[in-house]
Amino acid sequence: AQSVERGDDGVLSVGGVGVADIAREFGTPAYVVDEADFRSRARSFKQTYDEVFADLCSGADVFYAGKAFLCTEVARWIHQEGLHLDVCTGGELAVAIRAGVPGERIGMHGNNKSVAEIRAALEHGVSRIVIDSFDEIERVSAVAAELGVVAPVLIRVTVGVEAHTHEFIATAHEDQKFGLSLSGGHAFEAARLVLERPGTLRLLGLHTHIGSQIFDTAGFEVSAHRALGLHTRIAKELGHAMPELDLGGGFGIAYTTEHDPLPPRQLALQMAAIVERECRADGVPVPRISIEPGRAIAGPSTFTLYEVGTVKPVDLDGGASRAYVSVDGGMSDNVRTALYDANYSCTLANRASDAEPVLARVVGRHCESGDIVVKDEFLPSDITAGDLIAVPGTGAYCRALSSQYNHTPRPPVLAVRDGVARVIVRRETIDDLLALDV
Numbered sequence: 001a002q003s004v005e006r007g008d009d010g011v012l013s014v015g016g017v018g019v020a021d022i023a024r025e026f027g028t029p030a031y032v033v034d035e036a037d038f039r040s041r042a043r044s045f046k047q048t049y050d051e052v053f054a055d056l057c058s059g060a061d062v063f064y065a066g067k068a069f070l071c072t073e074v075a076r077w078i079h080q081e082g083l084h085l086d087v088c089t090g091g092e093l094a095v096a097i098r099a100g101v102p103g104e105r106i107g108m109h110g111n112n113k114s115v116a117e118i119r120a121a122l123e124h125g126v127s128r129i130v131i132d133s134f135d136e137i138e139r140v141s142a143v144a145a146e147l148g149v150v151a152p153v154l155i156r157v158t159v160g161v162e163a164h165t166h167e168f169i170a171t172a173h174e175d176q177k178f179g180l181s182l183s184g185g186h187a188f189e190a191a192r193l194v195l196e197r198p199g200t201l202r203l204l205g206l207h208t209h210i211g212s213q214i215f216d217t218a219g220f221e222v223s224a225h226r227a228l229g230l231h232t233r234i235a236k237e238l239g240h241a242m243p244e245l246d247l248g249g250g251f252g253i254a255y256t257t258e259h260d261p262l263p264p265r266q267l268a269l270q271m272a273a274i275v276e277r278e279c280r281a282d283g284v285p286v287p288r289i290s291i292e293p294g295r296a297i298a299g300p301s302t303f304t305l306y307e308v309g310t311v312k313p314v315d316l317d318g319g320a321s322r323a324y325v326s327v328d329g330g331m332s333d334n335v336r337t338a339l340y341d342a343n344y345s346c347t348l349a350n351r352a353s354d355a356e357p358v359l360a361r362v363v364g365r366h367c368e369s370g371d372i373v374v375k376d377e378f379l380p381s382d383i384t385a386g387d388l389i390a391v392p393g394t395g396a397y398c399r400a401l402s403s404q405y406n407h408t409p410r411p412p413v414l415a416v417r418d419g420v421a422r423v424i425v426r427r428e429t430i431d432d433l434l435a436l437d438v
């Protein structure tokens with residue numbers, strides 16, 4: 001986060017609040033969000049895309065992908081900063097509604113939305129429902145008929161791009177569950193079927209999303225190019241010029257020094273060039289562009305603060321050794337290392353140390369050996385129980401994917417701004433866990 005600093009005493013602070021004070025007041029583990037940083041990333045996406053697409057399609061819409069991290073307060077920030085919100089379940093929709101986000105600022109995704117979720121979305125007047133299958137054409141149409149509304153829909157297109165990222169989070173190659181195939185003709189057929197139902201469905205446009213944590217802009221370019229090809233074909237062969245085109249999210253962030261973040265402006269310029277060139281060449285009106293970043297807004301704004309409980313030296317083959325540093329959280333609050341082999345870094349947060357750095361592994365308190373938070377990091381050799389460790393870049397898909405594994409209450413989310421830390425999601429308690437048992 002932008003406002004993280006280390007004082008002369010070595011204590012890390014964020015938004016003007018020291019981590020030792022945060023730990024004392026709110027306990028650990030805790031997710032700590034730099035509110036100004038979160039807001040400025042959101043705002044800058046919107047400004048950048050508005051600027052770059054100003055002449056082409058009078059600006060662009062940025063749908064924050066709530067799946068990365070959502071709570072009522074964050075939904076408010078997104079709305080206040082002028083962004084739209086992408087929800088993919090009735091639960092995320094409920095958060096958006098509670099936060100006061102109007103329907104016209106919400107889009108709904110999901111590859112198997114229930115009738116109840118579609119109904120809730122249409123009742124709230126969402127600005128788009130993204131159709132992900134032939135079944136859904138019927139389902140959304142039926143709910144719209146029941147409510148007496150015309151549902152604005154996009155069609156999610158599988159563009160056949162192999163995104164270079166972990167296979168679990170690549171979404172545009174053919175053999176996976178999302179979208180309707182472009183090359184197989186399914187997406188075109190879906191457009192035809194949607195256009196046959198003008199009383200209940202309005203075809204706004206196509207949607208593509210090739211995956212997540214992507215650094216190579218070539219994948220986005222190929223995807224946009226193919227989507228625009230279909231966009232034109234639908235205009236020409238079905239006589240329907242669609243007013244919108246969603247290019248999805250997936251913009252990679254730096255978790256360690258291994259990567260540089262994908263610069264939003266550069267990608268926006270590349271996208272605008274493709275959209276302009278192809279629409280001109282094909283003689284179709286330029287659709288209004290939207291994108292759906294989640295990780296790139298939420299991820300870098302947050303770190304997780306843990307307290308060290310034990311430090312254990314373990315001898316490795318070849319005579320080296322590694323310090324196993326156990327913290328008071330783990331795979332229940334950050335499963336990404338175990339699930340995607342993700343790389344994180346960390347730092348000693350509560351003091352300075354001149355001790356020699358040693359190879360360390362930060363592990364959690366759960367009952368399996370894969371419960372690793374940071375695989376490899378150099379930490380001062382005098383690290384000890386009671387020290388605080390900060391793991392940066394945990395704002396996206398950590399709290400969102402968290403669990404209560406081993407009956408572990410989930411950590412709170414704290415927002416820090418202008419020298420004040422406050423709870424925006426409270427810590428779970430053992431009573432919360434027991435409350436569901438009948």
Ligand code: LLP
Nearest residue numbers: 065209212213249250251292293294295397
């Ligand atoms: N739009 C759609 C349709 C998506 O499915 C996603 C992410 C996004 C936008 C936002 O992608 P982002 O900009 O955040 O990369 N749990 C995994 C990531 C799963 C991404 C799911 N879809 C992880 O922790 O890496």
